[in-house]
Structure formats: structure tokens, C-alpha cells
Amino acid sequence: MHRLVPFVFVLLLLVAPAQAQQAAPSGSTSDEAAVETRRPIPYPIQPRPSFQRAVEKGTRTTDGTPGENYWTNYARYDLNAEITPSDSMLHGSGTITFINRSPDSLRTLALHLRQNVHAQGMERTRRAEITGGMTVENLAFDGQDMVELTSRADLRREGMGYVTDATRMRVILPQSVAPGDSVTLSTEWSFRVPGEDNFRMGQDGEVYYLAYWYPHLAVYDDVDGWVAELYQGDGEFYMGYADYELSVTVPEGWIVGATGKLQNPEEVLAEQTQSRLEQAANTSDIVNVVTEEDRGAGTATANATNEDGTLTWTFQADQVRDVAFGTSAKYVWDATSAETNEGSSMIHSMYRPGTSQWDRSAEFSQFSIEHLSDMLMPYPYPHMTAVEGIIGGGMEFPMITLIGGNRNSPESLFGVTYHEISHMWVPMIVGTNEKRHAWLDEGTTTFNENEGASEFFGTDNWVPSENWFYRFAGSAQEAPSMRHADLYPSDGPQRVYASYAKPGTMLHALRGVLGDETFFEAYREYVDRWAYKHPTPYDFFNTFEDVSGQELDWFWRGAFYEKWSLDHAIESVDTSGDQPTVTVEDRDNLVMPVILKATYADGETVTRKTDVTPWMNGERSVTITLPAGDLEKVELDPEAYLPDVDRTNNDWTK
Ligand SMILES: [Zn+2]
Structure with a gap:
């Protein structure tokens, strides 16, 4: 670039x-x-000025590596949650320690109160149940209560205190947090957990899934400073890294799956459950840890140790960007382990018995963790848990995913499971900004998912008949991928198409351009360079160019910024001379190399890949000279790497 x-x-x-x-x-x-x-000629990618300033400051580079002055802030959370199913409430309390590793003194902190997407009068891109949102009961700094103000103007006037602004909270501290220093806030809050048919979290009376449930520090990064955008529904998240201590109090008999390693199994689990979990930790077979008959206090969980009939489960998680948990008294629990190439990780699956396909959930998760550990980098966390319920699709959180219930086929549950688990790598480990660049995590994940499903089922999920990309390519429903996720029409397929199917398919095309070896080398290098950091698209582009040694602006421009289509066509084949020639016409606007396979009468084949120079020079056709011989057949892109929207003109037969 x-x-x-x-x-x-x-x-x-x-x-x-x-x-x-x-x-x-x-x-x-x-x-x-x-x-x-x-024809439109792809022009160079110009990084935003804020990125260019970061290059000047040495936190970013132009070769895709983090700069030598690169930093991320960090945090420590100690959070307590109590769920009371009788009134669907969550009561929370805890401390939040912000560790300033930036070179800037910060007197203002920005936090997300995402549960306020359920408050009255919010700007939303999705329908949401109105619960009233989150009530922050108090906020203290170093043990001293801070004053809640009602507007940002008041906050500016007072110069200290905090104000809730839609799904965000702004805090002005009594004094700045100097570089290298930290500050601890303590707070209590509560909200009514929204019902089912909501997005990404909620409860259906039997299952509670808690996400976006605590005041969460926004990211202050080296490119843009505080990035605290509204949570409106469609656009997802941008989160910083932290260590968490989490305690979850639920009625006895309720099983809890959460981000983090369970710290007190002997206090909250029945002995039988503990011994089956130990068994699962040492086998690749699926162990039924809690069966339908085992459910309940004394057999699945321990009996209550709190006076009010509850148990408190404690978890610890290091270097994660969030914590979430699911809980139900109705769940059964399967477990096994997965090899990560650097040891093993536990696999947990929690679901209501009889939910279709879920008896294979642990098997699918195990495959996903192992396949992705091979393809990208070893899974670093102690477990991966899938819990069933509430939502239609799936949603990812560190070490845990929530996946909607009944699935009509193994392919369906496998697809969602692999997809959400793939998100453990991006955006959980590689911490991209999902709101501004949804394609960076959803596109890579769609790519991974097609790879995983093809491997698991022995199919080719890239063929156009299987690839959703081709349903909307070139249509009015297409929109560019480089767009903020909240700026697509909220009632059309544009956002999903531009963030998932299209970039996934474009990454497959990039693999066709670079070849498997270089593509995966660059992909792994990107994950390795940006693990627990915050890459922008420019860091992604630059890493691929750095590793491949190729200038690829033409590719990025066409694949992610524009909505150009590709149609390569065999215009003519001339076999009259000493050597056959094939003229390939470029009938649309997306610039891609020509990938051509020629087959001769004696069965010999020749594959040619052109560079894109003719198209960059404004040409519309290119003539390729083949070795002499009795040419029988010519095919363009026979393995369907490129997103060619009309394949009826790709073949010639003598
Ligand atoms: Zn996704």
C-alpha cells in the first residue's frame, strides 16, 4: 500500500x-x-490522517507491524452479579481499575452502559424491548462518591463528576491519571434483563444470558484517543483488554457457563459433576457431565451455601476484552477437551435436552478449536463454552458463545458454532473495531467458517451455488464494506452482505491471487502481530503487502471500498498459429488477475495467472499465448477463487 x-x-x-x-x-x-x-482504475489507499499521525509518532508503521512506541491501555475488573429469576433482575457491584499505559494524562474516562440500548428514547438501528436500561446507583473514586450530573454541559461546568449520555458514561476525575498510573472506580448498578427476541443477550424465563451487563471502559487508543460510540443495535463493539475476577450468584441447581476459569468447583458443583469434568479434561470423547436426570441441586450443582438458597460461582479471566455468562436450571452439560498445539483446552456445551442437533455441540466446538488452532494460532484460553438459547443466530464473547436453540441440520449448528468460535481469534484476540470495520472480523470469520465447514463435511463451501455472496453481487443490495456498521439501511441485507459474505469471498479471492502458502503466511502473521492489540484495516493491508512483497492497493480498493463486480469472459480462442492464444475480456469493473487453465488432447494441463497491469492500464481485454499443442479445453478460474458473477462465459471447448 x-x-x-x-x-x-x-x-x-x-x-x-x-x-x-x-x-x-x-x-x-x-x-x-x-x-x-x-473503466474505473483503482486508486491508492490513503490512510486516515489520524493513522498517518500515529505512524509519525511511531505507534504504527507502514509495513503492518505495530510501531516501536505502540501501546494499549489495560484494566482490571472485579465484578459481582446476582441474578434473581423471580423478578428478572441483575444486581451488580464491583471495581474497575483503569491502567493508563498511554503517553497522555487523562482526566476524562469514557465508559459504555450498553444496556441502555433498552432505555426509552434511544437512537437505535434495531427494535429493542424497553426495560428502562441500566441504573447506576453510585460511582465512587478512591472511596469517595462522585456527583452524578444530568448533562454534559453541567459536567463541563462542574469540572468533576459523571454523566450518563445514552449508552455511555463520561467521568471527569478530580485529578488526571498520569501515564503509568491507574485509577479505581467502584460502582453498583442494576437492570431488568430483557426478554427473549432481543439481540445478543436476555432471558426467556429458563435461560439467562448476561452480556453488556456492567459499566465497561471504552477504548482509548493510539490512533483516535477515546472511541466511545453509541451502541445502537447493529454496530457491534470495540473493547480493550483486561483481567477479570467475576462472581455470579444464582439459585442452587442453576448451571453457570462464563468467560474465565471456574475458581471454586468444589463449592458450587456436586461431586459427581466435578469428577466427570476431570474425566472430560483428559479425553477427546464427549462426557455427559450433567444429564437430564442429574439436573438440580445436590446432583448437578452443590446445595446452596448462601442463606437465601443461592450459590456464588467465581471465575477468573486474564487478557480478555469482556466477560459474559449464561445460566439455567434446565441445562444439561457435555464436556470434552481439544488440542490447541500448545496444550489442551476444555470444551463445554450447555443446552436444554432435546434441543435439536445440540447433542453434537461439543463435538463441533472441539473440531472448531482444533481447526482454528492449526490454521491461525493456538487457542490461548482455558475453555470454550457454547450455551443454548434466547437468540436466533449466535453471538461471541471471550471463551463463551450464545447460540439460538433448535437447528434443522448438523450443518446449521456446525456453521454457527464454528463462526462464533472463530471470533475468539478476531475480534477477541485480535481486537479490531467492529463498529467501524465490521468486515475485519466478520469477513475473516466468514472465510474461516467456509474453510472449517468444507473440511468437516468434505464439501466445497466456496462454489458459487453454496456461496451467499453470489445472490447479491452487483445488485442494488450491495454496499461497500468500508463503512460504519450503523450506516447501512437497517432493514436490508446490505450490512450483512458487505460485512460477511462479500469480504469473506474477497479473502478467498486474495488467496487465489497470492496462492495458499503466501496467503496463510500473511494471515497468520497478521494475527500474530496484532494479538491483544487494535489493528486498523491499514495494518491488515500493510501486513499482507509486507509478507507477500506485493503492492495490493488495487485489490483492497476493489474488494473493500467499492462495489465493483467481476466478469472475466473468454472472448476468443485462436488455434490457427504455432501456439494457441486465448483472448480474455474483462466485462465488468473489479480488477482481478486472469486465472486460466488449459487442457490439451494428451491430458496435459497448463495454468496461467496474469498480473493486473493490463486492467490498471485501462485495457478491457488481454491475450494469453499458450504452449504449442492440441488444445482441447480452456477454463477461467476453474477452482472458483475469484468472485466472477457470470461463469457461463468462462469455458471454451474445442
Ligand atoms: Zn460473526
Whole structure:
């Protein structure tokens, strides 16, 4: 990206019309020819000024590695949650320690109160049940209560205190947090847990899934400072890394799955459950830890140790960006272990008995963790837990995913499971901004999911008949991927198409461009470089260019910024000379190399991949000369790497 200076492109643009005129068919005027052959030529990617400033400050680089001055802030949370199913309430309390590793003194802290997406009058991109949102009962700094103000103007005037602003909270501290220092806030809060048919969390009377449930520090990063955008529904998250201590209090008999390693199994689990879990930790077979008959206090969980008939489960998680948990008295519990190449990790699956396909959930999770550990990097966390219920699709949280119930096929549950588990790598480990660049996590995840499903079922999920991308490619439903997730129409497929199917398919095309070895080397390098950090798209682009040694702005521009389609077509095949020639026409606007396979009468095959120079020069066709021989068949992109929207013109047979 950084290698091609802009003036080269200016020259190309000046040269292109001249070439177009030369290529004009006889009889037409040069003006008509220029129009006929005019094509958009991908222009260089210019990183935002804030990124360029970060390069100057040495926190970012132009080769895709984090700069030598790169930093992230950090935090420690000690959180307590109590769920009371009788009134659907969550009561929370805890401390939040912000550790300032930035070079800036910070007097203002920004936090998310995402539960307020359920408050009256919020700006939303999705329908949401109105629960009133989160009530922050108090907030103290170093043990002293802070004053709650009602507007940001008041906050500015007072110069100290906190104010709730929709789904955010702004805190002005009595004094700045200097670089290297930390500050601890303590707080109590509560909210009514929304019912089912909500998004990403909620309760259905039997299952409670708690996410976005505590005041959560926004990210203060090296490129943009505080990034605390509204939670409106569609656009997802941007979260910093932290260590967590979590305690969850629920009635006895309720099983809890959560981010983090369970710290007190002997206090909250029945002995039988503990011994079956130990068994599961040492086998790749699925162990039924809690069966339908085992459910309840004394057999699944321990008997209550709190006077009010509850148990308090404690968890600890290091270097995660969030904590969430699911709980139900109705769940059964399967467990096994998965090999991560650096040891093993526990696999847990919690679901209501009889939920279709879920008896294979642990098997699917085990495969996903192992496949992704091989493909990207070893899974670093102590467990991966899938819990069933509430929502339609699936939602990812560190070490845990919530997946909606009955599935009509193994492929369906496998697909969602693999997808959500793939998110453990991006955006959980590689901490991208999902709101601004949803394609960075959903596109990579869609790519991974197709790889995983193809491997598991022995299918090819990239073939156009299986790939959802082709349903909307080139249609009015298509929108560019480089767009804020809350800026797509809320009632159309544009956001999902631009964030999932399209970038996933474009990454498959990139693999076709670079070849498997280089593509995966670059992909792994990107994950490795940016683990527990916050890459932007430029860091992604630069890493692929750095590893491949190729300038790829033409690819990024077409794949992620525009909504151009690809249609390569065999225009003609000439076998009259010593060597056969194939003329390939580019009938649409997306710039991609030509991948061509020729088959000869004796069974020999030749594969050719052109570079994109002719298209960048404004050409609309290219002629490829093949080795001499009795040519029998020519196919364009026979393995369907490229997103060619019309494959009816891709083959020639003698
Ligand atoms: Zn996803």
C-alpha cells in the first residue's frame, strides 16, 4: 500500500486514454472509443490522517507491524452479579481499575452502559424491548462518591463528576491519571434483563444470558484517543483488554457457563459433576457431565451455601476484552477437551435436552478449536463454552458463545458454532473495531467458517451455488464494506452482505491471487502481530503487502471500498498459429488477475495467472499465448477463487 506513490497513478491516468484510442475499433470516433473502453482504475489507499499521525509518532508503521512506541491501555475488573429469576433482575457491584499505559494524562474516562440500548428514547438501528436500561446507583473514586450530573454541559461546568449520555458514561476525575498510573472506580448498578427476541443477550424465563451487563471502559487508543460510540443495535463493539475476577450468584441447581476459569468447583458443583469434568479434561470423547436426570441441586450443582438458597460461582479471566455468562436450571452439560498445539483446552456445551442437533455441540466446538488452532494460532484460553438459547443466530464473547436453540441440520449448528468460535481469534484476540470495520472480523470469520465447514463435511463451501455472496453481487443490495456498521439501511441485507459474505469471498479471492502458502503466511502473521492489540484495516493491508512483497492497493480498493463486480469472459480462442492464444475480456469493473487453465488432447494441463497491469492500464481485454499443442479445453478460474458473477462465459471447448 505504501509502496506506490500517488503520482505514478496520475501518469497511468494520463496514459490510459491514449491506449484506449489505439485499441478503438475501426470506424468509431476516438471519443466513442474512450467511452467504450473507459473503466474505473483503482486508486491508492490513503490512510486516515489520524493513522498517518500515529505512524509519525511511531505507534504504527507502514509495513503492518505495530510501531516501536505502540501501546494499549489495560484494566482490571472485579465484578459481582446476582441474578434473581423471580423478578428478572441483575444486581451488580464491583471495581474497575483503569491502567493508563498511554503517553497522555487523562482526566476524562469514557465508559459504555450498553444496556441502555433498552432505555426509552434511544437512537437505535434495531427494535429493542424497553426495560428502562441500566441504573447506576453510585460511582465512587478512591472511596469517595462522585456527583452524578444530568448533562454534559453541567459536567463541563462542574469540572468533576459523571454523566450518563445514552449508552455511555463520561467521568471527569478530580485529578488526571498520569501515564503509568491507574485509577479505581467502584460502582453498583442494576437492570431488568430483557426478554427473549432481543439481540445478543436476555432471558426467556429458563435461560439467562448476561452480556453488556456492567459499566465497561471504552477504548482509548493510539490512533483516535477515546472511541466511545453509541451502541445502537447493529454496530457491534470495540473493547480493550483486561483481567477479570467475576462472581455470579444464582439459585442452587442453576448451571453457570462464563468467560474465565471456574475458581471454586468444589463449592458450587456436586461431586459427581466435578469428577466427570476431570474425566472430560483428559479425553477427546464427549462426557455427559450433567444429564437430564442429574439436573438440580445436590446432583448437578452443590446445595446452596448462601442463606437465601443461592450459590456464588467465581471465575477468573486474564487478557480478555469482556466477560459474559449464561445460566439455567434446565441445562444439561457435555464436556470434552481439544488440542490447541500448545496444550489442551476444555470444551463445554450447555443446552436444554432435546434441543435439536445440540447433542453434537461439543463435538463441533472441539473440531472448531482444533481447526482454528492449526490454521491461525493456538487457542490461548482455558475453555470454550457454547450455551443454548434466547437468540436466533449466535453471538461471541471471550471463551463463551450464545447460540439460538433448535437447528434443522448438523450443518446449521456446525456453521454457527464454528463462526462464533472463530471470533475468539478476531475480534477477541485480535481486537479490531467492529463498529467501524465490521468486515475485519466478520469477513475473516466468514472465510474461516467456509474453510472449517468444507473440511468437516468434505464439501466445497466456496462454489458459487453454496456461496451467499453470489445472490447479491452487483445488485442494488450491495454496499461497500468500508463503512460504519450503523450506516447501512437497517432493514436490508446490505450490512450483512458487505460485512460477511462479500469480504469473506474477497479473502478467498486474495488467496487465489497470492496462492495458499503466501496467503496463510500473511494471515497468520497478521494475527500474530496484532494479538491483544487494535489493528486498523491499514495494518491488515500493510501486513499482507509486507509478507507477500506485493503492492495490493488495487485489490483492497476493489474488494473493500467499492462495489465493483467481476466478469472475466473468454472472448476468443485462436488455434490457427504455432501456439494457441486465448483472448480474455474483462466485462465488468473489479480488477482481478486472469486465472486460466488449459487442457490439451494428451491430458496435459497448463495454468496461467496474469498480473493486473493490463486492467490498471485501462485495457478491457488481454491475450494469453499458450504452449504449442492440441488444445482441447480452456477454463477461467476453474477452482472458483475469484468472485466472477457470470461463469457461463468462462469455458471454451474445442
Ligand atoms: Zn460473526
